[in-house]
Amino acid sequence: SQTIHQWPATLVQPVGSPLSLECTVEGTSNPNLYWYRQAAGRGLQLLFYSVGIGQISSEVPQNLSASRPQDRQFILSSKKLLLSDSGFYLCAWSGTGGFEKLFFGSGTQLSVL
């Protein structure tokens, strides 16, 4: 069966520090991968998606970047965090056959202070 792992579960970082959140998927190959963010009081917003190794699409301009160094690994990064980067970050994967349902990780609560 497929599983998705996301870590850490919580993170507190000072403004200006770097960020690296990692997500890995097991039990499937060539998944579509996604990073979503939920800011306080707002809905989930798609940040990045990837359809293959090294292929990243950004949905909104921001202080963050994403990379996919391996087929089932998706990393969310920042060189210098801003206060506005605080939020709940969710990694997700889906199959590639047209529209597929999303399978989410358990999320990372990021607080930038």
Add this chain to the structure above:
Amino acid sequence: GNSVTQMEGPVTLSEEAFLTINCTYTATGYPSLFWYVQYPGEGLQLLLKATKADDKGSNKGFEATYRKETTSFHLEKGSVQVSDSAVYFCALGNAGGTSYGKLTFGQGTILTVHP
């Protein structure tokens, strides 16, 4: 562009009460509609979906009907349980093309059910 609007929460109910969480959307084309649920300490998981007008999605006693004429997909359950306490997200997605399964989510509705 696509957007989803959910009723604001939090919603607090007693066990066995009737639940409705409203969801309306704006979208181009013919989107699929979803309800995702997030239980405490867990990631989101798909609760139910509907892929075309008048379809009814159902799971675990929850139901939602895709109403194109009112652009709505309200979630209902006849008798809630304490274990239904969670955050519920309405979402839409456009199949095929270059959509790659991207979803547009509502802001989520917190449901708390008391014994």
